[in-house]
Amino acid sequence: MDFAMGFSRSRQGHDAIWVIVDRLTKSAHFLPIRQTDPVDRLAQVYVKEIVRLHGVPKTDGQSKKTIQALEDLLRLCVLDFGGSWEDHIPLIEFAYNNSFQSSIGMAPYKALYGRKCRTPLTLTEVGDRQEMGATFVDETVKKVNLIKERLKAAQDRQQKYYNQKHRFIEFQVGDFVYVKVSSMKGVSRFDRVSKLSPRYVGPFKILERIGKSTYWLLLSDQMSDVHNVFHVSTLRKWISDSGKKVSADEVEIQENLRYEEEPELILAYDVRKLRSKQIPMVKVQWKHRSAREATWEKESDIRKSYPYLF
Structure with missing residues (x-):
């Protein structure tokens, strides 16, 4: 499953995040992109960040609840980090992939690699502080904790909405x-x-x-x-x-x-009148639908795709 969300422009010039999630393990990649990037540029990013690590995956569906929770998480983090949000994408991705997912009974990282991951929160050990620098370690731990709070808030909110609309x-x-x-x-x-x-x-x-x-x-x-x-x-x-x-x-x-879905019959014709033009419309009966579910479509589109109906 993949989808993209628009944001304010980062310092590096990106204004969207391309989210790609594996349906089975729930592991995710967050890729900064520009909304104006051409297809060949997106293809390069896909090969570099996804195909390089996982091969060519099959596209598949994903639950609306997961998508909404990820959107909430990213929007909250972008607000927290402002114009430097792109610098923190690796930490956001890491925090998500190491959070417990009830649907699979473990964190996505463990589902993908078969073991738990040593998180940045363990960098407080003396050896790590000396090697990487106390300031860097403290800032990293602080940011990861903030991201984890935002992730929990997003998951709790989406779970609440989901429970209100769904019975077990x-x-x-x-x-x-x-x-x-x-x-x-x-x-x-x-x-x-x-x-x-x-x-x-x-x-x-x-x-x-x-x-x-x-x-x-x-x-x-x-x-x-x-x-x-x-x-x-x-x-x-x-x-x-x-x-x-x-x-x-x-x-x-x-x-x-x-x-x-394939059209089976044209039920009626009409013209939709706009300010400066008129658009011919047809009412289409679809093959696996009842007459009540017939829809109005542009006549030009139907003629081009299904000329045999005329």
Whole structure:
């Protein structure tokens, strides 16, 4: 999972942080970038900082709670460190990767390397103080403690929001569950995420419970490229509305648990009038959706992508 957040410009000229998180171990990399960086520049950063260490990873989904907690953490730290925030990115990344994650029952560092890490907080030993300088050691410990406080505040706040909106669900090994997937309309390169309601594929058998809220599923052959460990928030034991189910045999589920929704029929035509122009629109019936979920799209986009409908 990856996403970028904009900030005030640092002394080095960067104004955004590119966050890349491994779904299984929860380990993260925070990469300072410019929002105006071209694709080839971002590709160089990706190879240098990610591929160099981990090879070419598969993209995958990530929980909204994790994203929001990381956004909160980084925004709080940027406020604390002002224009020098980029200088402290390594310490922020280190503090996050060495904090306990309840979903995996350990710190991301231990999940990734199989052992605990000696943190900067141990630099108070006499030998380290003499070798690295007492002032440097004291400042580093002070900053790491501040970052840890900000991380706990961000996690506590997001956990509070999450608990208010979600009820606790628990499954047993051997239960059959459905997995939530989202669809991409695919009519525009700027419309990556569909506004349509989610669908569910399955059922799949639970093989193992990992931690308090993560489950290992036995997926079908059609979903062989999808990572088979899921957070409980993406699972459903049963669905009363059969219209929300979709078969993995009917659609191609991608690694990020999305599939491309195809239009089936044009239901109506209209023109959206703006101040200086008029935009022809069409009401589209999607293949795996009910008539109530039909959406209005630009006629030019639909004609270009699906000329057979006309």
